[in-house]
Amino acid sequence: MKISDKFNELKKKKEGALIAYICAGDPTPEATKEYVTALVRGGADIIELGLPFSDPTADGPTIQAGIERALNGGMTPDIYFKLIGSLKVHIPLVVMTYYNLIFKRGLEKFVKDCVSFGISGIIVPDLSAEESGELAGLCKQYDVDLIFLVAPTTTESRMKRILAEGTGFVYLVARLGVTGARKDVAASTRELVERVKTRTPKAVGFGISNGKQTSEIIRTGADGVIVGSAFVDIIASGKDVPGRLEALARELKDGIRSANK
Amino acid sequence: MKISDKFNELKKKKEGALIAYICAGDPTPEATKEYVTALVRGGADIIELGLPFSDPTADGPTIQAGIERALNGGMTPDIYFKLIGSLKVHIPLVVMTYYNLIFKRGLEKFVKDCVSFGISGIIVPDLSAEESGELAGLCKQYDVDLIFLVAPTTTESRMKRILAEGTGFVYLVARLGVTGARKDVAASTRELVERVKTRTPKAVGFGISNGKQTSEIIRTGADGVIVGSAFVDIIASGKDVPGRLEALARELKDGIRSANK
Amino acid sequence: MKQELKQTKFGKYGGQFVPEVLMPAIEELTEQYEKYKDDPVFNEELDYYLRDFAGRPSPLYFAKHLSKEYGVKIYLKREDLVHGGAHKLNNTLGQALLTKYMGKKRIIAETGAGQHGTACAMAGAAFGISTEVYMGARDTVRQRMNVYRMELMGTKVIQVKSGSQTLKDAINEAMRDWAANVETTHYMIGSVVGPHPYPMMVRDFQSVIGKEVRTQIMEKEGRFPDSIVACTGGGSNAMGIFYPFIEDDVDLFAVEAGGSGMKVTEKEALHSATLCTGEEGILHGMHTMVLQNKYGQILESSSIAAGLDYAGVGPELAYLADTGRIKPRNSMDSEALDAFHDLCRLEGIIPALESSHALAYVKKAASSGELGEIVVINISGRGDKDLETVMGMKK
Amino acid sequence: MKQELKQTKFGKYGGQFVPEVLMPAIEELTEQYEKYKDDPVFNEELDYYLRDFAGRPSPLYFAKHLSKEYGVKIYLKREDLVHGGAHKLNNTLGQALLTKYMGKKRIIAETGAGQHGTACAMAGAAFGISTEVYMGARDTVRQRMNVYRMELMGTKVIQVKSGSQTLKDAINEAMRDWAANVETTHYMIGSVVGPHPYPMMVRDFQSVIGKEVRTQIMEKEGRFPDSIVACTGGGSNAMGIFYPFIEDDVDLFAVEAGGSGMKVTEKEALHSATLCTGEEGILHGMHTMVLQNKYGQILESSSIAAGLDYAGVGPELAYLADTGRIKPRNSMDSEALDAFHDLCRLEGIIPALESSHALAYVKKAASSGELGEIVVINISGRGDKDLETVMGMKK
């Protein structure tokens, strides 16, 4: 499913999107299948599946730990795509990974694999707009979304360039710092949502962990929320994982719905 | 007894002198009395009694250890002179010590104490002829011998000065190095004895430990031999000390006699 | 955009592969560095600190005995005499001064063995700028003395307990900190690595080494050397001594750590010879040569010299190696150790194990004629830090 | 004879109180030193080694933050940047070169903590002269790293197992060796102590410190400092920086180790403040001030700084203290430790604990006005060697 179709569908329902991140292969590929199903059951609208990289400099300690578990579980790009191909879900899937894995596979092969195995979008946290020319061209050619991040520190001139390059949705970094579940949502979120002038849907991430927060975020005018660390924490605990993933997804989605747009 | 009287007496007998060194107070003042008696019994003609100094840079490890035992036994200059005063021997006694103890006591007081307590000569291994002016003057004034060392390395010009300053006997350092019992006697001894042109008796020391050596030394033309480390070694062993000191003294003196001048 | 790309790269290498949150800081830094790098006031102040605080110029010493032993005329550039014991301070002084000019109040950095951290602590104290250094918890135990040194100089050493608790995790944590505090904080990188402008900026700050060599060798020999040899981890001491000679007829040898051999597994390399054996990739914000497996996962590198133990290398070195301007070489742990002993014994200079790799290469290559007649070796640091390591090895 | 005595002494201090076996060597050394000390070829070669090998001149650094904290304008003479990490090498290079000129083939020395021994090893290696260093067996254990350093540089370290197995015994053993090998061997003394010509010769070799300060302070301030402060063990770094100013209107402060207090027992002093509290005596070949008991037995001195832990002091310092030209002072262990932390934190320079005594005195005396407005402090060495000690103390 295309990301824009999903946002259009939700728009009609006047509903914000819940974008859930987990790391593929954490702790095994089989577990990931089960977890994805649980997240979908809980109400996730889009799933971001991390393709683990050995040096995840843009991630917080929680997700870094998940990435390590996945690598120790034997996850590789080949296994990743096979896993994606075997998922029976009817919502958009997004791959989140670091640029070196894409570069090493070959940009075109990577994008084609995304298409073949059913991935709708790509997020590369260490790929700045400045360096994205080639990948962006291929994504356009193969009709895969290339999703960019913007931050409160993003200058106006950079904002323009990023919004011009990106498709699918814009990933708004709610506050400075890197991923990791935080207790409250910064007031700067509203400001950022207002600054990001685009028709592309805006999803807010970084530090969101409960329904109260997702509700607040959607009220700032955002089109979706992205939650990662909170899910990865549950996986790390190893206790009743599918049930708790589903429950958290439900709570988050309920928060979103309560803010009814 | 004056040193020159002793040498004159021996000269008449055509005999060389045995000069025995031990460290006063090693390991106790009482022991020293006993050891001195034993040495005299064995045939020592002159006794050199070390007054222990904390930093004996001119002594070898054997004598250094004796000095440490004496200091640990509580030996001080005051006790030293008392000990000397209490000795019942009829041969010359010589004090061997470092210059700082003399300096600290006061040069004149030290020399007067020597006279009062029955010491005939002073050896100060760290006092060069260059620095000996004041002490030499006092020794002359109070009629105490100031004994100097000469070494194989001593130059002709220094030799002259030393021979002019010294009285009692000249201490010939048998070979380079510092005190410590050695196995054989260097051929350089004869050369040195010949180089030292003086009427003052010549005694050869450093590294002599048996009768064969004393005999050889006397045959080189020396008027006496000085033995220290070999005696201190016996004291260090702590076993049958007086008996063995006496026996060694006898062996050494026999060696000397066998070389009958 | 074409033109901008050109600025941030060396051929295809370099660039700015960083999270968006950091891009504004990177842009600001680029701009500020461009502004001050040729500013006479800035440079005068920097020169002052390099001279009076760091002790520059460092001597160029003719190693008489070593020359005889190795069979080639050897001059040693004595970065071991720089304050702190290595070339690292040249860079941190430059960046700390820039921090001051940028009006930032805080310096952060990461460190592995503690060399760069110590240099940051020194520069931070010299300029009175609050300094915090991230360090893997395991490294803080192994390098207890360097931690203590930094703390003595008022630097806060933050133990990183995530992941493998080593340099890699410290880098991640420092990046997170920077992302959260870009407005007030300068992130101090310790070699010619990372996103633009770091590779260029660190090279420029380190170029004082090569500039001094130019003058010194002319005084001593009346001509340039035939070759210059420098060890290469990230590549800052190498670029520092090479760069001022880049247009001259001088052969430049970048000697990497050959470790215990050229073997590589799925996760590890027994060496750190990135230029010699690596492949193109993107790591730590730059497009460069990296040690990686077939999927692009970065390998754990290995070397007896902690400062060379890095899976990447400065992008400019990758570029210069491609064009043939510099010659990548390597020395094994055992060869470096051997050369270490040579210099100690023959010249009374204890080199860092890093620098010993450069010595070792000269030892083995001198007889081939490849180095010419006059060689300058960069003694990037002193070896006091390495005594325990060397003691632990059989000679 | 009068005239000769005058030559070997500073007033009543100094002289040559040595066993006869050593006198010829001492005479030879005196003669040879007189011959070469003003020889242009000798001095040119020495200057070369001081510059290219040792890294001189060492900077004179204006310590901005420390000046503010202590309330007086402070310049630091950076002997910590000299090769080996202390001023010690100035002297050993001079003596090693003299050894070469005298045609001797072997250097011996004694060392306590290993600083002088390391400097001997460096100089020995630089000139390719076989070097042996005597060291108390207990010291070799405590200073394992310095032993290793010397051995790396080809120096044979001879463990002395007699007596207390410390410095004192090492001195005895070295003297014995010299006595046995005077013809071939030069005995290298590490401070301005021992029989003439050592105090004068070591002072002359160390005077490069003060000579540089003269030029440097004129460049920076256009005038001489009001005072110069140096720590004083044997006194070589002090005499080295004082001597070139001896005729000038500059106050000279010799700061001794006050240890843990001024208490003295029959056998020990809790300090090493010889000039401040000692009495005249004869030790190690010289007439000087010494720490001794009423009988003249030398006391065991004490200090947190191994290099200051000596019961004697250079005879020239005793003389200059008598005449009032230098002012003897002292700093306690705790004060030195405090000043050590100040310099680390405020300036990013880790001083030797020895040098910290000089800093500490400036800290307490600055407000009295006694030091004037501009003070030069001799940072005689770096403190890396002292980190374990400082770590072991509570601040």
Ligand SMILES: Cc1ncc(COP(=O)(O)O)c(C=O)c1O
């Ligand atoms: C002494 C020394 N040399 C070399 C290096 C390697 O760094 P680079 O390759 O950036 O010069 C280091 C790094 O810590 C070092 O400490």
Ligand SMILES: Cc1ncc(COP(=O)(O)O)c(C=O)c1O
């Ligand atoms: C750094 C340092 N400073 C000072 C001294 C004291 O020696 P001196 O008084 O001869 O300068 C030493 C002796 O080892 C030392 O290592």
